[in-house]
Amino acid sequence: MTMIDREAREQRRREQAGGARRLRDSGVLDDLFAKIDSGEVQLDGRDGLIQQLIKTGLERGLQAELTEHVGYERGDAEAPFHDNSRNGSFPKTVATIAGNVELAVPRDRNGSFTPRLVPTGQRRLGGLDEMIVSLYAGGMTVRDIEHHLASTIGTDISRETISKIVDEISDEVLAWQSRPLEAFYPVIYLDAIVVKVRDGGHVGNKAAHIAVGVDMEGIKHVLGIWVQQTEGAKFWASVCAELANRGVRDVLIVCCDGLTGFPEAIEATWPDSLVQTCVVHLIRTAMRFVSYGQRKAVAAALKPIYQAPDADAAKAELAALAASELGKANPHTIAAFQNAWERFIPFLAFPPEVRRVIYTTNAIESLNYQLRKVTKNRGHFPNDAAVVKLLWLAICNIEDKRALEREKERGKPSRERKAPPRLIEGAVTTSWKKALAQLAIAFPDRIRPYL
Structure with a gap:
């Protein structure tokens, strides 16, 4: 680790420690800590604090969207004078990276309110689709992903839904396979x-x-x-x-x-x-x-x-x-x-x-x-298209992981870098200039137009 990296890490630690200390000293978390210690509130899992924070934040944002739409705050005495008004709410379950969250989505009397924070018909939030695609690219089957999500974050997503999420990238694969x-x-x-x-x-x-x-x-x-x-x-x-x-x-x-x-x-x-x-x-x-x-x-x-x-x-x-x-x-x-x-x-x-x-x-x-x-985790593929899709996803996933590892080592001397190079896409052929010079001698008429 270079001196610059150490200084940056120490700076982040000082800033985070200072922020946590100020929040703790303010006393606003004392009641919450007491409930956590007594077991009345749990941090994660089903109905945990993280899920409740997501639920509260989403519902607060939806209420703000409806306020902007109808033109008045909730409980405003002048509500009857507006053309549109609030009309209660309806339940909706959305899957997030912290598990399933039960929302009360507000609605208006005219039926013209369209939420942007949780769009109509959307049942998954918070990068869950990206997580599923990443797990699939890593070699997990649809059945494995279903069990993994249920056992780790408590999100119940059917195999059919997971398959649809993965199939949504088929257009990208087709575009890649037919690109110029x-x-x-x-x-x-x-x-x-x-x-x-x-x-x-x-x-x-x-x-x-x-x-x-x-x-x-x-x-x-x-x-x-x-x-x-x-x-x-x-x-x-x-x-x-x-x-x-x-x-x-x-x-x-x-x-x-x-x-x-x-x-x-x-x-x-x-x-x-x-x-x-x-x-x-x-x-x-x-x-x-x-x-x-x-x-x-x-x-x-x-x-x-x-x-x-x-x-x-x-x-x-x-x-x-x-x-x-x-x-x-x-x-x-x-x-x-x-x-x-x-x-x-x-x-x-x-x-x-x-x-x-x-x-x-x-x-x-x-x-x-x-x-x-x-591919070794799969017994077999349902069709040829599924093979191409998984291999393309795997190539992208491998290159992304290697790029992330190289990014972490940026700025270090070459002798201290241990991140793997590009696997294929974008890698440079060793001693290519010398080889190209010899190819230009062997095939002058065919190479010259492209020099």
Whole structure:
């Protein structure tokens, strides 16, 4: 903690202590404290002091609104001379972050009074909707939220109401999923997490694919989320068409993990784009059936292949490994590279600066790791739209929490900052300027219009 932070905290403590002391010394709270000590008044929970303060404050505000509307104070002797008059009140239950509050909402004789403090038809106040959406984004189910609100703040909200509150953000999700995009992304990463979705009368696994684009400034953006309906080129053709319709005119490199039909869809939409297999995914596939005792040796033997200066050198290294005793003992490792060879070798044509950028989809995998923690609490999703909604909310929630942590450390020296950086949205790709310079040499005609 810096000296400035300490001084600011001490200043707040002094001010709050002084205010509390003046209020206590005035004696206005003595009767209240006595009732609290005797158990006659409780601070929180159902019918607690906090709820009663909310009730009193809201009803006082509603009476002030009605006074302004009818033109006279309550009990005014000249009330009969006004065109409109008070007409008692009606009960209304509103849910707040302190629990359910029973209000007496005043009304007028003409029926023209419309409250602003507690609008007609509104049953929830005090940021309760935001709390529910935040709990949902954190991975809690509708049933969990219902129980949590009832057990913590004594607010009874039905599952149907909670579902409606969460569904209200569907328009925001749709707007985000269809927002215009940049015309050019040098690199796009694509990866997926597996979720369970109900389809008709059956629950099955589906892949929720997340695309992250790197713009000319090296800043990462989540371009969209797609739940894969069917395997193959048809699905990926629809995804590429959607990106093109949202404004993407060209992509240099798309880094992904060997998806069926994806290279064909990319080549049909952006003919000059390269589809690069994620090298880390390829290594994992190659190591999948290697025995524990040989893992270190195989991993070391694979390095000369993916660190080779060019495709010919890599092919020679792979042939040498295949002919060795280690390669003969692990034919699956050799086959993994051979099967992915055409989508692996574009990586070898680039200098080290570009290789570091397209070597792996780890940037998006770290996001997927956070999202899996959110989705694991659910047995399954009712439909594809529910998957997209939760993942979008979770991404927003993760970024907001990290931004809040960074804000608390603003002004501290870099060595004292421990808050996590941006996860994806708005993060800057490491060594991007060097990579962009090399890409400009490799693709001068395609990059020059966007410089």
